[in-house]
Amino acid sequence: MIYGGVDFAPYFDKTELISLLGELVKRRSESSEGREYETAVFSENYMREMGLETRLQETQDNRPNVIGTWKGTQSDKALLFNGHLDVVPVEPSQWQSPPYQMTEREGRLYGRGTADMKGGIAAALYAVKVLQKAGVRLKGDLKFVFTVDEELLNIGVKKVMEDPKGLKADWCIVGEPTGLDIAIGCRGLLVIDVEFEGVSCHAAQEQLGQNAVYMALPFMEEIRKLNEAYKRDPHPILGPATVNVTVIRGGDKENVIPDRCLVRLDRRLIPGSGKERALADVQEILSRLNLEAKVTSSAFLNYAETPAGDPLVKTLKRHIEAVGRSPEITDFKASCEAPWFQDDLGLTTLTFGPGLIAQAHTVDEFVDIGELVDAAKVYITLCMDLLGYES
Structure with a gap:
């Protein structure tokens, strides 16, 4: 050389x-x-x-x-x-x-x-x-x-x-x-936790409670659709933003209606689709579905x-x-x-x-x-x- x-x-x-x-x-x-x-x-x-x-x-x-x-x-x-x-x-x-x-x-x-x-x-x-x-x-x-x-x-x-x-x-x-x-x-990374709160009761008396896992189901389906939408608008080099459900935690016992359900999201970030957009998209889904949930984020790494x-x-x-x-x-x-x-x-x-x-x-x-x-x-x-x- x-x-x-x-x-x-x-x-x-x-x-x-x-x-x-x-x-x-x-x-x-x-x-x-x-x-x-x-x-x-x-x-x-x-x-x-x-x-x-x-x-x-x-x-x-x-x-x-x-x-x-x-x-x-x-x-x-x-x-x-x-x-x-x-x-x-x-x-x-x-x-x-x-x-x-x-x-x-x-x-x-x-x-x-x-x-x-x-x-x-x-x-x-x-x-x-x-x-x-x-x-x-x-x-x-x-x-x-x-x-x-x-x-x-x-x-x-x-x-x-x-x-x-x-x-x-x-x-x-x-x-x-x-x-x-x-x-x-x-791409950047943002972990988003969405926690739904229901009402616990005996599973034999389900009418007395509110199942937090069921509350989370329509939300997760909308997240799946959102991920598909992101894929239609990729960055020319970095590729698309993505959002995926990676963790679900709900319920403690087989005969108890769960009063909490945590849905954890892995969100990958690209220019034009950063942290603020990621959190806003989650809130928009919750509002559209008329759902209340606690939304927090962690493990942020910018693109x-x-x-x-x-x-x-x-x-x-x-x-x-x-x-x-x-x-x-x-x-x-x-x-x-x-x-x-x-x-x-x-x-x-x-x-x-x-x-x-x-x-x-x-x-x-x-x-x-x-x-x-x-x-x-x-x-x-x-x-x-x-x-x-x-x-």
Whole structure:
């Protein structure tokens, strides 16, 4: 690989990159158990050994975020790379090979977190090492923020937004697995609870009560119709807004008319159909059906969208094509931390990394070695292009 007159071939060691990912994988970091500390310390040490300015940002219970900066010679521009350190749990007996001992088979690297998303973290960190070995100095600052608890409550990125010291930047790349396509955004998420209150009585005397479950039935049917209506008006990249009944809780005993019924909705958000619209649509259904219910919301995550014509999209696309790939301009199929960096820090944000989202949270999770290598190469040349360089 040659870029800017620099031949990186003598300095890019695929085995070294694979080894780095293996070190990350073997350090268990399930957010469900609050185990990110060892991975955080390893990541910070790796950056410090390369001369980066680093700090551990404590969130709670010894679960720190990792922040690092490779200072440029001019520091007039900055690129921020985001990744999450945590992974979801595994059932080892279901795996063909030990999930925390990375295994190579037929051009793939198997292990928990290889795709989601320690592969992206490894590629970004190794890009710095290759740049340094080749004697390249960036003019702008390259910054990293590796967060905890992305798979659960996002306590890591929320702490970053409370204390973003040192993270001022122009652009952000979220290294989630996109198969080396360019995700310009992702749908948002809102959990809505709708609680109906009836009157309890003995089931043999049903006329004395009011069944809260029956009150919820017509509401749920209207939600199903609303979901179909949303599908007729999709965003050109992010797809449609959706709303689905995902939890129903009502009744305690077989011979008691239930006086309460909780209906929980999973609402996915797109531009033009955000949080306020989601709540208004629920209230409209209740009013139309002449039903009373308590409506509350939680787990809000806004959508993210960078215009497909943004210069960063075009620049990233050019560098991906340079490694022989033809990236699609698409959406990230799950939620990620891009909305925080876009909304709270005001950064032009894209999601791009090795691996497939279909491998996230799966048995025998893997990342393709070729994608891992090409991701690192793209990160190298993208940094040089955006931040400028001296060699």
